[in-house]
Structure formats: structure tokens, C-alpha cells
Amino acid sequence: MSAPVIVGGGLAGLSLALSLSPHPVVVIARAMSSGKTSSELAQGGIASAVGPDDAVAFHAQDTLDAGAGLCDPATVRMITSEGPAVIEQLARWGVVFDRMSQGGLNLGLEGAHGRRRIAHANGDSTGASVMTAMVARVRATPSITVIEDAELQEIHMDDTGVCSVLFCQGRDDKAYTLSTRHVILTTGSSCALWRHATVPSLSWGHGLLIAAQAGARLRDLEFVQFHPTALDNGLDPMPLISEALRGEGARLINEKGESFVSELDPRDIVARAIWAQIQNEHAVYLDARVISDLPAHFPTILDSCLKSGLNPREDLIPVRPVAHYHMGGIATDAHGQTNVSGLFACGEAACTGLHGANRLASNSLLEAVVMGGRIADTLRDRSLHEGHVDPTPCDVDTCAYHESAEDVARVRALMTAHVGLRRSQTGLEQAIESLSLMKETSRHAQVGLMVAKAALARRESRGAHDRLDYPELDPQQAISSFVTLHAGDVVVNPEK
Ligand SMILES: Cc1cc2nc3c(=O)[nH]c(=O)nc-3n(C[C@H](O)[C@H](O)[C@H](O)COP(=O)(O)OP(=O)(O)OC[C@H]3O[C@@H](n4cnc5c(N)ncnc54)[C@H](O)[C@@H]3O)c2cc1C
Known part of the structure; x- marks a missing residue:
């Protein structure tokens, strides 16, 4: 068995890998830089209650207010209370935050934050500065094996849970399997499903699809x-x-x-x-x-x-x-564990309940580092006997799959027209019908379908989910939605 396998080279994946050090770990990623992660693009910074007039309780309350009744309050308390420690940890890893002449952090103020609490690095280039430091640190850490230019395709299961991953690597998309009992998906955003997005075009929710195919529950996808x-x-x-x-x-x-x-x-x-x-x-x-x-x-x-x-x-x-930003994602508990044994998720691909129906700005980099540390704590206890890293070449059709540019453009147009800023039953049903017809050939359509079905099921307007036909917030619907895949069919809010 190999060491735990982290999929994704953004802040969530790299902070988890560094937190686990010196325990061996494998990182499989398309890239850790070159514009292929959202982490590099972050501008504002990292929220944490370190200012003289601030307190964790204030940060938590602002987060709950933004989340419009759908945050998990215990998770909000836990993650916001870790804010000051996260800033210190990132500084130890080499991130140089902007400071005032007296040495204190130069904290920014952002919309819906009641206090100045945004730590930034090099002005509005925070993400790039953080990732430059993190990538250098990861490359200098011998316990971390990075397999780059690689794309996860499948997670395989046996009777006890996760047992291996299948990934493709290199220009010729060669297929490999790697045995492991622990996979952590840190595959980032799904927002490239829409025609106009701030995220890299590869961030269309592939990790969500792979997780759902492995039996994981997805949460709050409509947000x-x-x-x-x-x-x-x-x-x-x-x-x-x-x-x-x-x-x-x-x-x-x-x-x-x-x-x-x-x-x-x-x-x-x-x-x-x-x-x-x-x-x-x-x-x-x-x-x-x-x-x-x-x-x-x-x-x-x-x-x-x-x-x-x-x-x-x-x-x-x-x-x-x-x-x-996608508030929804792979449902995890407060330790990053999904409902599938051995499968964890962290960062934007996960849904911990921190953001609820709307994310408070600059809370996502914070969440990525806090949850990475918590997953590392769990894995350190569990996987002391794993260490071997030896991908085995294999011969499968999966790596020959390439989605046509026309299909991708069609999905993005449908998502923008009908599953975008303003939604209605008629538009969502139209999107669902068209995406259903495409799902055999388009993975983008499969992810879009899960989001559209979750959006159709929520008959109210809450946070970022705006229904023209249900313009009011309905207190009876202040509960998370869940999506699972059963034999390839999307099931919203399955019976527990
Ligand atoms: C323009 C912009 C500005 C932002 N500003 C801020 C901010 O100021 N503060 C804040 O808190 N948040 C901000 N955010 C949000 C924040 O940047 C992201 O939520 C966060 O960086 C996500 O980190 P991550 O590690 O989960 O994902 P990412 O950084 O996106 O990394 C995902 C990784 O997974 C890889 N990957 C995906 N699928 C596969 C696959 N199948 N196989 C292998 N690898 C795969 C990708 O290549 C990448 O390496 C901003 C986002 C954007 C786009």
C-alpha cells in the first residue's frame, strides 16, 4: 500500500501535505502553479480575527450572517477560532504577509466583515505569494512525492473502503494505478461549468463527479x-x-x-x-x-x-x-472525512458547512489550511505503516476520453442561461432536459446536472440561490441539500 494520496496541488492539497510531513504522502496534480489553481489567483487575502478590536466571536457571527441560515455553527466556530494560528503557520512555511511599520499585520477590510481582518501578501497578489512559498516548501520536503501533469480519473473500492486510484499522466495520457487506503480530494472549484468564470478552465468539478461515483454524498450544490x-x-x-x-x-x-x-x-x-x-x-x-x-x-x-x-x-x-466560488461540494465532517471509508475532501471541493448559502469573502483560504491540518492529524494516527509509492502502469480506455470543445461550450452556455444568477423552474427543467441528453458523452454535463437538480429542488431564495418563482426565504427550508449518484442517476435529498 502506498502513502495517503492527495489529489490537487492548490493551497488545500499543499498545506495538507506539509502538515503531514515527515509522514510520507503522494500529491497527484495537474499542476501546482502556471494558472491551473484558484489558489494562485486569490487577491484579497485570508480572514482571521487578529486585529486589536476583533474577536473570534465577531468573525464567526459575520460568517453565520453571510451564510443565510445554512452554516453549521460548530464548524464556523472551529474554523474561525483557528484563524490566528493559520496566519502563524503560513508565516512559518515562508509566506511573507504585508505588515505595518510597527510590525503588526496590515489588515484589510472586505464587504460583510465587521472588522479589519484580512491578512494579505504583496497587496492584491496574496494567492500568488502564498503559493510561491508553498510550492518551494513542498519541493524541499523529501516526504512529499509530487506526481505532476497527472489527472485523477477513478477511485477504486474494496470491502473495507478506498483501495486504489487510477490516474492519467503526461502528454500521451498514460494510465497508472496506485494502491492506497486514503485519498484526499482537494480538486478545487466547479465554477468553470459556467461560461464566464474567475477560476481556471479545468476547475469544472471533476473531483465532485469522481467522489459521487465512489459513493460520496455531495452537499448544497445549488449554492x-x-x-x-x-x-x-x-x-x-x-x-x-x-x-x-x-x-x-x-x-x-x-x-x-x-x-x-x-x-x-x-x-x-x-x-x-x-x-x-x-x-x-x-x-x-x-x-x-x-x-x-x-x-x-x-x-x-x-x-x-x-x-x-x-x-x-x-x-x-x-x-x-x-x-x-462554489459553496457546495463533497460533504465532510469536521475532520474532512466523507461518508466513504478512506475518502476525505478539503478546500473548495469540500462542503464542511462553513459557508452555508453564501461565502464570507476571504474565508476559503482559511478553511483550506484549517481542514488540511485536521485531516493530517487523523491520517498521522491511522497510516503509520504506509509509505511505499509505486504507481503501476495499466491499459484502460478512461485515459483516451476527451470531451469535445463543443460539448463543453454547450454545457457552459446552458448553465449560464438557466442555472446562473437568476433561476426558475422552467429554465432549470430546460437545463436538466438538455444536460440529461448529453450526460453519456460529457462529464461537464454530469456535474452540471447534479447542480441543476439541486437548484430545482430548493424552492426558495436563500443566499446565492435566487429563484424568480420563489423569491422569498422559507424558514422551513433552512436545511442542507444532499445529492448522490445511483447507477449514474442523480438523486437529490435521498432518504438517510
Ligand atoms: C480570482 C479569485 C480570487 C480569489 N480570492 C480569494 C481571497 O482573496 N481569499 C480567499 O479566501 N479565497 C479567494 N478565492 C477562493 C480561493 O482562492 C479558493 O477557494 C481556494 O484557493 C481553493 O483552493 P483549493 O486548494 O481547494 O483549490 P485550487 O487552488 O483550485 O487547486 C485545485 C487543484 O486540483 C487540481 N485538480 C483538479 N481536478 C483534478 C484531477 N481530476 N486530477 C488531478 N488534479 C486535479 C488542479 O489542477 C489544482 O492543482 C479566490 C478565487 C479566485 C478564482
Whole structure:
């Protein structure tokens, strides 16, 4: 048997691997950098109650308020209380946080946070700075074996639970199996299922599908956070234009120069207002010309604009709402364990109950590191006799599978039109019918179908889930939804 196998090279996977050290571990990842992880793209930073006027209870309350009645309060308390320790741990791993002249952390303030509590590194390049430090540390840690340019395809089970993984590697997609009793999925977001997204295009929820096929329960899939303002430059992914710019005075206007929403309203309200403008064939812009210190505070945003031929000190920035963060994911307990023996999940691919119906900004990097540490604690106790790492070549059709670009584009268009910011029974049923017809040939369609069916089942509007036909929040529905696969069919809220 091999060491535990972590799938994914973002912050969740790498922090777990480092927490386990010196215990041997294998990381299978498409990549740990080169724009293939959301972790590298994070701009704002990491939330933690370390400010002099702050307390864990305040951070927990802001998280619960954002989650619109669907957070798991014990998980919220546990994860927010670990915030200060996470910042210290990341600093020990080599992350250099921005500090004030007296040495204390230079904490940022973000929407829906009642206090300054966002630790950042190199201004709005936090994710890139964190991942540079983490990748260097992982490469220098002999107990971590990294298998790169590799994609997990299947998890195999025997009578006692997980027994091996099947993955493809390299340009020629050679297939290998690796025996292990412990697999941790840290495969990131599903938001590339939508036509416009801030996440890398490979982040379409492959891990969720593999987990469901192995028997895992998925939770709260209908809750997807749409960020109101990405730079509408036609790129995939679209660069994020942080709301911090609006906090500094940038204004949202349409092509006539008309203002149509209060810039500091919550993310979902601003996103829907922009969406309504676009549906009515208006163009939407952010006017950031009033902000003088862009190079110092927003180097990443400035760089994205300049690369698109825009100078935000003179030009209006075209923006649109985009899929940004999936609150739902593989259901886990407070130790990252799924309902399948030996299968764990962590990071954005998991659903611990921290975010509920809407994520509080900058809580996801925190969650990734806290849960990585907790899974490491569990594995350290369990797998002391595992250490051998020896993938076996095999011959299977799975690695020959390549989804057509037309199918991917079709799924993304369907998800955007019918499972996006505003949903209705008619639109969701239309999406479900079309995705069902595609599911034999398209893995994207299989994941989209699970999300669409969960969205159809929730007949209320709550947090990021907005139903035109059920516009009110229904207190009777303040419970999580669950999705499982039975013989390939999607079952929502199965009997326990
Ligand atoms: C533009 C942007 C800005 C953000 N800003 C912030 C912020 O300021 N603060 C905050 O807290 N959060 C932020 N987020 C969210 C946060 O970045 C993510 O939730 C977090 O980084 C997820 O980390 P992860 O390790 O779970 O996933 P990722 O970092 O996405 O890593 C996933 C890994 O899994 C690999 N993978 C996927 N499928 C497979 C497969 N089948 N086989 C092998 N490998 C696979 C990928 O290649 C990748 O290596 C932001 C997100 C974006 C997109």
C-alpha cells in the first residue's frame, strides 16, 4: 500500500501535505502553479480575527450572517477560532504577509466583515505569494512525492473502503494505478461549468463527479457565488476586479453614464443588478479614475487592465458578473472525512458547512489550511505503516476520453442561461432536459446536472440561490441539500 494520496496541488492539497510531513504522502496534480489553481489567483487575502478590536466571536457571527441560515455553527466556530494560528503557520512555511511599520499585520477590510481582518501578501497578489512559498516548501520536503501533469480519473473500492486510484499522466495520457487506503480530494472549484468564470478552465468539478461515483454524498450544490465584477475582456478565466476598488470610490455605471446600484451593497445584490443591465442590453463599466494609488494597492488589477489595453486611470473598465466560488461540494465532517471509508475532501471541493448559502469573502483560504491540518492529524494516527509509492502502469480506455470543445461550450452556455444568477423552474427543467441528453458523452454535463437538480429542488431564495418563482426565504427550508449518484442517476435529498 502506498502513502495517503492527495489529489490537487492548490493551497488545500499543499498545506495538507506539509502538515503531514515527515509522514510520507503522494500529491497527484495537474499542476501546482502556471494558472491551473484558484489558489494562485486569490487577491484579497485570508480572514482571521487578529486585529486589536476583533474577536473570534465577531468573525464567526459575520460568517453565520453571510451564510443565510445554512452554516453549521460548530464548524464556523472551529474554523474561525483557528484563524490566528493559520496566519502563524503560513508565516512559518515562508509566506511573507504585508505588515505595518510597527510590525503588526496590515489588515484589510472586505464587504460583510465587521472588522479589519484580512491578512494579505504583496497587496492584491496574496494567492500568488502564498503559493510561491508553498510550492518551494513542498519541493524541499523529501516526504512529499509530487506526481505532476497527472489527472485523477477513478477511485477504486474494496470491502473495507478506498483501495486504489487510477490516474492519467503526461502528454500521451498514460494510465497508472496506485494502491492506497486514503485519498484526499482537494480538486478545487466547479465554477468553470459556467461560461464566464474567475477560476481556471479545468476547475469544472471533476473531483465532485469522481467522489459521487465512489459513493460520496455531495452537499448544497445549488449554492454558487457569482462575483459582480470581472474584467469583461473575453478571456477565460476573466480577471477579478476586487470590490475593494468600489470601497475606494470606484463607481458602477452603464454606457449612458447612469448609476444603477449602490456600489457597497452585498455581492449578490450588485451581481444581480449588473446582470439585469446586461440582460437589457446595456454595457456596464467600473469608473476607477478617481483612485490615484492603483499601482501600490492594486498591482494585479492594474496589470490585468493594462494587458487588455485599458488604462484604468483614463479608461472605464468593462465588467460583468462571473461564477466565482462554489459553496457546495463533497460533504465532510469536521475532520474532512466523507461518508466513504478512506475518502476525505478539503478546500473548495469540500462542503464542511462553513459557508452555508453564501461565502464570507476571504474565508476559503482559511478553511483550506484549517481542514488540511485536521485531516493530517487523523491520517498521522491511522497510516503509520504506509509509505511505499509505486504507481503501476495499466491499459484502460478512461485515459483516451476527451470531451469535445463543443460539448463543453454547450454545457457552459446552458448553465449560464438557466442555472446562473437568476433561476426558475422552467429554465432549470430546460437545463436538466438538455444536460440529461448529453450526460453519456460529457462529464461537464454530469456535474452540471447534479447542480441543476439541486437548484430545482430548493424552492426558495436563500443566499446565492435566487429563484424568480420563489423569491422569498422559507424558514422551513433552512436545511442542507444532499445529492448522490445511483447507477449514474442523480438523486437529490435521498432518504438517510
Ligand atoms: C480570482 C479569485 C480570487 C480569489 N480570492 C480569494 C481571497 O482573496 N481569499 C480567499 O479566501 N479565497 C479567494 N478565492 C477562493 C480561493 O482562492 C479558493 O477557494 C481556494 O484557493 C481553493 O483552493 P483549493 O486548494 O481547494 O483549490 P485550487 O487552488 O483550485 O487547486 C485545485 C487543484 O486540483 C487540481 N485538480 C483538479 N481536478 C483534478 C484531477 N481530476 N486530477 C488531478 N488534479 C486535479 C488542479 O489542477 C489544482 O492543482 C479566490 C478565487 C479566485 C478564482
